Amino acid sequence: MGLDWAWLPQLAHGLKITMELTAACMAMGAALGIVLALLRVYARGPFLPLFWLASAYVQxxxxxxxxxxxxxxxxxxxxxxxxxxxxxxxxxxMGLNTAAYQAEYFRGAIQAVKAGQMLAARSLGMTRVAAIRHVVLPQALRLALPPWSNELIYMLKYSTIVYMIGVMDLMGVARTIAARNFRFLELFSLAAVIYLGIVLLLTFALRWVERRIRVPGLGSAGRG
Amino acid sequence: MGQLLVVEGVCKRYGAEEVLCGVSFSLEKGETKVIIGPSGTGKSTLLRCINRLTEPDRGRVWLEGMEVTAPHANINKIRSQIGFVFQDFNLFTHLTALDNVRLGLLKVKKMGRKEATERAQAELARVGLAGKADAYPAQLSGGQQQRVSIARALAMDPKLILFDEPTSALDPELIGEVLGVMVKLAHEGMTMLVVTHEMGFARSVADEIVFMERGVIVEQGPPEKLFRAPAHPRTAEFLRKISELYGEAA
Incomplete structure (x- = not known):
């Protein structure tokens, strides 16, 4: 058993694909997820069909x-x-899938913002949309960050399934090399260590972000 | 119509319970009117019906002759002219005191940033909180939070301010600082409609007291008359109970 330095450039390229895929699907999921969450919380009256559509999507x-x-x-x-x-x-x-999960995190966070916040905004004469944008969402996004961080880490690991359709992500590269030289233990262990390293890095980075956006005087990010 | 605010026959029902039934009164410019009455008699609902944070089932409301309850009334424009001070402050938790006061100026009045900042600072100074501009709500005492929320209402140049039990959520030692600001506003000629259990405030500041019970106005009149010689036995009983509870007033 032993490691071969020649694998590293290929694995690094695979890692790059993994990270691009994860970043892109999380961004897509966040954009779509916020819209779905807003529809699930606010689409009523004439907009009720949009609520149904968003709910069916999530389900x-x-x-x-x-x-x-x-x-x-x-x-x-x-x-x-x-x-x-x-x-x-x-x-x-991955983007469509994570959007459904993120929608639920965002929905929970929006509903956790106290009703009085919306009332106060409306009492100033803000439209519903302005109140959501300037008052509800800034608070809800802070609340949603911890579950969102979990989702990011989860998607990074779950992105390994794309090797099955031939994407040369970190997992795909490791498997391809191993299939040639039969050193499965080394290559998959190496892949595991790289995934772990990235997950730890992300965990620390997200914790830093959480501290940065914390509202002074409140216990944890955004919680009252 | 010389009246600033006219409320006529406002009714509101939640399920089987009629919270307000046919409430009518009016408010002159510069007047301070205090609404008193037992808990759960629709006082807060009445305030919310005035700027339609709660939609009344029946009845009409006019502000300076313009009908607030008209189907096509520009309700956001009207609300921006009616200050509302909540029992539990409802300051925007993610914003500093300054930004709380500034938000309506920037997003509703579309004021420039510099002008809005100056105005917000002036309003904070007016409620005695010039030094707390950068503090977040969670870093302020309840009394300070309520004063910021009054500054937030004042910054919009409201035609009147509705106070919904502004001191009920406060520790006793913090009530004075909020009442102090309200007394000052009343003396400066602000038109105010105040729901409160603070009989001392009602007595010394109100031009008129409205006694409400079970969704109707039982009696209204100047404080000296209402406190000395209430016309209705229910008013007398309520005032007696309140004075037993707080050891003052009646």
């Missing part, structure tokens, strides 16, 4: 396995003429 993507969603997008959709590169299929599946 569907949380209720089916990510791997199945990935397979449908990459191997299923081509039969109706929709084709993506492996990376793009991975990004779409």
């Amino acid at each position: 569907f993507f949380r209720g089916t396995p990510l791997l199945v969603q990935l397979m449908i997008i990459h191997f299923g959709l081509p039969s109706v003429g929709i084709r993506f590169t492996p990376f793009l299929s991975g990004l779409i599946a």
